[in-house]
C-alpha cells in the first residue's frame with residue numbers, strides 16, 4: 001500500500017474561477033523521498049494543504065498512511081509533520097520555547113524524541129534563548145524542521161523548505177533530509193529549484209495545477225524524445241533572436257551562458273544551423289550535443305502542455 005495517495009484531486013479557489021489543482025493522481029511509497037517540482041503558482045501548496053488535512057478538495061480522494069484526508073483528519077494530524085512554505089513558528093518565542101510548545105501540543109517532550117532531531121537541533125542549540133524572529137533564514141529553517149519532527153511523524157511534508165535560503169544551507173538541508181529518510185520517514189518536499197529535483201528518489205513535475213510527469217529524475221531525463229544541443233556565440237542575445245527565426249529550429253531558450261535548442265525535423269542537422277548562423281554574421285560559434293537535464297525536460301513538457309506560458313526561472 002502506498003503511504004500517500006492522490007486520486008483525481010481537483011481544487012478551485014474564488015468560487016471556481018481559479019483552478020489550482022487539476023485532476024491530480026499520484027502515489028508515494030513508504031520511506032520514499034518524493035519531490036513536487038514546479039514554479040510559483042503550480043499548485044504545490046494546495047496539494048500539501050489537502051494532504052495535511054488543512055484544505056478540502058473539490059473532487060477526488062486523498063489518503064495518508066491509509067487514512068482518508070477528509071474523514072480521518074485526526075489520525076493523519078497525529079502522524080504527520082508539516083513545515084509550511086511561510087515561516088509559521090512563533091516569532092516572539094525563543095528557539096527552546098517554540099520546540100517545547102510544539103512537543104507539548106503532541107503530548108511529547110524534547111527529550112522523548114531527541115534522537116530524531118539531535119543532529120539538526122545541535123546546530124541551533126547555541127541560540128536556544130534567541131527569539132525565532134531574530135534567527136537567520138537557515139536557522140529558522142532548521143528550527144521549523146525540528147518543530148515538524150518533534151512528535152516523531154511517520155510522514156513529513158516540507159513545502160518549499162529551501163526557498164530564499166543560501167546555497168550552503170540548502171545543501172545542508174538536503175543532507176538532513178537524507179538522514180531522516182534513513183530513519184524510515186516518508187518525505188514529500190516541494191521546490192521550485194530544478195537542481196534539487198535530482199536529490200529526490202522520485203519526482204512529480206507540476207505546472208498550472210497539472211502533473212506533467214512522475215518518475216525518477218533519471219527516468220524523466222531519459223524520456224527526452226529528441227537530441228538536445230547547446231550553442232554559444234559572442235552575442236547570445238542576437239543568436240537567440242536569430243535561432244528563433246530559423247525554420248529548422250523547433251525550440252530554443254537561454255540556459256546559463258548558452259542556448260539550448262532542439263531541431264524541427266530529422267533531416268535538419270546542426271551543421272546546417274551552424275552554416276546559417278555563420279552566414280548571418282554570428283561569430284565564435286560553438287555547439288555540441290548535450291544530455292538533457294530536468295529543467296530541459298520540464299520546459300519541453302510545459303511547452304507541450306501549455307505553449308503560451310513561458311517558464312519563469314526563480
Ligand SMILES: Nc1ncnc2c1ncn2[C@@H]1O[C@H](COP(=O)(O)OP(=O)(O)OP(=O)(O)O)[C@@H](O)[C@H]1O
Pocket residue numbers: 013014018019020021038039040041042043044045046047085160
Ligand atoms: N486562497 C486562495 N485564493 C485564491 N487563489 C489561490 C489561493 N491560494 C492559491 N491560489 C491560487 O492557486 C494557484 C495554485 O497556488 P499554490 O499556492 O497551490 O501554488 P504553489 O505551487 O504552492 O505556488 P507558490 O509557491 O507561489 O505558493 C495559484 O494560481 C494561486 O494564485
